[in-house]
Amino acid sequence: MDQLIEDMLDLSRATRSDIHVASVDLSALAITVAEELRQRAPDRKVTFSAMEGLTANGDEGQLRIVLNNLLGNAWKYTGAHPEAKVEFGITKQDGVDVFFVSDDGDGFDMADAEKLFAAFQRLQGASEFEGSGIGLATMQRIIHRHGGEIWAKAAVEEGATFYFTLS
Amino acid sequence: MQHVLPRWVERTGGADSEAVRIFNEKVSPIVGVKINPDGTASKIE
Numbered sequence: 511m512d513q514l515i516e517d518m519l520d521l522s523r524a525t526r527s528d529i530h531v532a533s534v535d536l537s538a539l540a541i542t543v544a545e546e547l548r549q550r551a552p553d554r555k556v557t558f559s560a561m562e563g564l565t566a567n568g569d570e571g572q573l574r575i576v577l578n579n580l581l582g583n584a585w586k587y588t589g590a591h592p593e594a595k596v597e598f599g600i601t602k603q604d605g606v607d608v609f610f611v612s613d614d615g616d617g618f619d620m621a622d623a624e625k626l627f628a629a630f631q632r633l634q635g636a637s638e639f640e641g642s643g644i645g646l647a648t649m650q651r652i653i654h655r656h657g658g659e660i661w662a663k664a665a666v667e668e669g670a671t672f673y674f675t676l677s
Numbered sequence: 678m679q680h681v682l683p684r685w686v687e688r689t690g691g692a693d694s695e696a697v698r699i700f701n702e703k704v705s706p707i708v709g710v711k712i713n714p715d716g717t718a719s720k721i722e
Contacts, residue, residue, distance in 0.1 A: 647708040
């Protein structure tokens with residue numbers, strides 16, 4: 511319970527405080543987060559890759575929350591697979607730089623896509639509701655504060671890719 | 678859109694717990710959902 515409360519207070523501080531914009535090495539941040547996830551589950555066989563040299567202007571603490579949530583979800587929803595791949599990178603869509611985190615895990619039905627970023631929404635087929643229930647809502651809030659957008663594409667048992675932009 | 682409470686609400690003592698009080702005070706304004714005294718959740722504007 512203490513950790514839960516601490517996480518909520520961290521979230522409140524991080525998302526309501528001023529944004530301190532600086533150049534952030536997202537590749538290094540993603541590698542650090544992935545290493546932390548790996549240390550928490552050393553027996554998992556997850557191949558993680560991150561494109562090198564990806565930077566963005568933003569608040570490092572808040573962008574770390576975003577990558578923590580995205581990569582944490584990727585780790586979580588590949589947990590039932592004996593081996594998994596998780597990737598952080600960048601692509602272009604309509605001429606705009608778009609960061610992404612992809613995995614080859616459980617995925618989800620795109621019919622649930624509109625629920626993804628609302629707090630306390632349970633996806634179809636999920637019998638339980640573990641976790642805080644606010645991770646994606648938090649990420650969306652942070653991305654919007656940075657002038658960006660976040661969305662996802664997925665298919666059941668074919669993995670999920672979360673895309674986000676930063677202004 | 679119907680909201681479903683995550684298990685941590687029950688684990689921390691239900692809708693009148695300290696965790697829920699902090700959630701409603703600190704997190705609800707961020708995510709736009711509050712936990713009600715009757716154990717339901719609803720959207721806030």
